[in-house]
Amino acid sequence: MKSITSLDQYIEQISKISCIEQEDTIIVYRGEGKKYLRPCMPNLFREEHLNKLNNFEMNILNSMKSQGLSSTDSAFELAVDAQHGGFPSRLLDVTYNALVALFFAITPHYTEKGNLHDKEDGFVYIYKIKEMYSPSSKHVNDLFANLLEDDSPLRKNQLFSKNHKLVDHVSKNKRIIAQQGAFILFYGNEFCEIPKEYKVTIKIDRESKGTLRKNLEIMFGIHMGSMYPEASNYVEVIKKKAKHLKSPTFNIINEIILAFESVRLQIEIKVVGLISDSVEGNELAEGFDDIFCLLMNFKKDFQEFLDGNIEIRNEYKTELDKQIETHNKYIYELYELFREESSAEFFSIDEVVLEL
Template sequence: MIESLFDYIKSISDIVGDNEKMFVYRGENKEYPIPCVPNIFRESRRLEYINFEKNIIHKIRSEGFDNETSYLLTAIEAQHGGFPSRLLDVSFNSLIALHFAVTPFYNEKEDVYDRQDGKVYVIEANNLYSPSSLEIEELYSNELLNNHSFKNEFPLFSYSYKMLDYHTKNSRIKAQQGGFIMFYGNEFRPLPKSVVNELTIPCLSKKRIRIELEKLFGISNAFVYPEMNNVANRFVNTLEKYSQTGLSDKGDLNNILESFYQNIDYCTKKIVYEYNKYKGHLNRLSVYKEENNIKGMTKYCKQNNILINFVDLKKDGSPKNKTKFYKIWEKEISRSLKNDTIIPEVIALERYLIEVTMDINLSKRYLVDENKNKPFDEKYFDAKVSKFFEMLLCNQYEILSLVLGNIDIELMDWTNIFKEYGDV
């Protein structure tokens, strides 16, 4: 929870620290059910009309808004003009992202979203590319603008994306130090949790932070939408971060598998962390019980947001019926803690595994279809993807079984979920 510019800078510093990795930032001035979604994936017309994305670019050129020969560079111009695209705006400047988290677009009232919390997403920038790269331009124009291309139709490639460095095409992108994340696929898949850190900007802090940004750094709407700025120094400093790998279908598949591994490993570690926190709370409460310190126990619950609404409390926070409280506290508090800490993380991992497993099975179906052009066959896919994912699931299952072996958690019935997808 970020209540001031100082809080924000400290939090960013804690995340980035001495890390050699590069990060990009995205600010959203309210909380969306799914964050970091390119606007074209909210447009059903994209799939209804085969050339919807390409036609947007042609229309922009025909109206004289852009004279580029590159589809991608025109799309970048269109993105900043409010047109839908599969590009997601990000910034290489964390303060710019904070500005967008507390300030609406320049044509809206400054405080229009001041009753809603803002969000800043700190995203690890893997495989950075230049938007002027010929490979990236060919990928975008030949594959991603075509609904029926392998890159878009192959379900597993919906997990693929490319990070694009910012381009000095117009002064607005320069001022915002803006880059882009270019998503593959006809269906949107969120960025892996393992590469995203989330910071919340409480609605009551937005006005204060807007003032601090302008006073201390001169960042306001007048700054982020100008026709100026020189970014030559940054060009030189980031060239070494550009990806050294080419753009191949098998290379993308390797990147996706690495992303799966990192994301599942991250989710597993998060569950283990929540479990340790859960056990720590129970151990501390047991000490209070042994000391017969019921006031200390209820105070500890209140300080740590542990629900104890299963008993009636006095005004001072202690239970009216101590005998009843001691009789059922361990069971009820354990259940409350489990529901608030461990279970949400298990559900999040479970949903992710179900989604990925379904996409793997759909991808295998795609490879069996004789009418599709494919860069690799089902045999390669089984050896590369299916076995890897099976091994990954088994490893994580063993870890979680050891950690959560004595915790009662009801999981989904995968049999019913996958009965139409064949063997799983």
């Protein structure tokens, strides 16, 4: 991976990535000042034992409320306040502004020395996401309340581990407004990385961090102080975002449908890559193996979820049967596509189809 050494190079790279994205794709960015073993991890998962404590997240939010550290009645907005107060949270900060992400890739936290990580390369992670949700919607607040429950299937079952959701910024929080921020909401009791198919990484040269910080301030007015201004007129920004916001009713079947859609989208991205790059031989076989593993893991997680939630299986039998039928039809079509593209041996279809 070639390192970026100037603003011109960075902007050119961002432009290339933006140009190839579809109109209905939302692009968000995250900057990190050094290479972490597991990048882009919400702080709740950095200490693995925390999320295994009884009612840990709920206790934090209740304590913040009782101590007067937040005045909101929304569990989601409480979590936002908690995160920016340094408390553990399952939310990951991202921004709509590529230059803001660059700032965080070359600048440490405001409580630390400005050149603390200048001996290490910085990184900007670019996420391509299909849907966005409003933080004030009933769906998001009901979903987050469900995730606060220790026995929630959305936390206990691997099936939902990749149901990451982009949630727009909270307008009451001045810091988020200044950073043109949003959040990616993570499910589960353990960290599950956003699939690499949705992510592009840009490396920022360590030797260029000081110059880049100076240029961001001189040319764009982006510096530590500018991250905390008063709110200004966001009418046009809000109008544009409103076209993408999703407002479904929260229930478990919608989360199951999202899990089905997520695994199929991952496969679609892999298939397009294999076909467009005219991959052959061992590389093609490895591509088939990746897709087989995705389907096998999904089948395993789905079956474990159904086996452990008989009441959900019975209540939503009609909807589940419809999703299984659609998924299996997709697998058969995928299998036929593989047969057309290659004479190589690949997975047995019986191993990955779901049982009605």
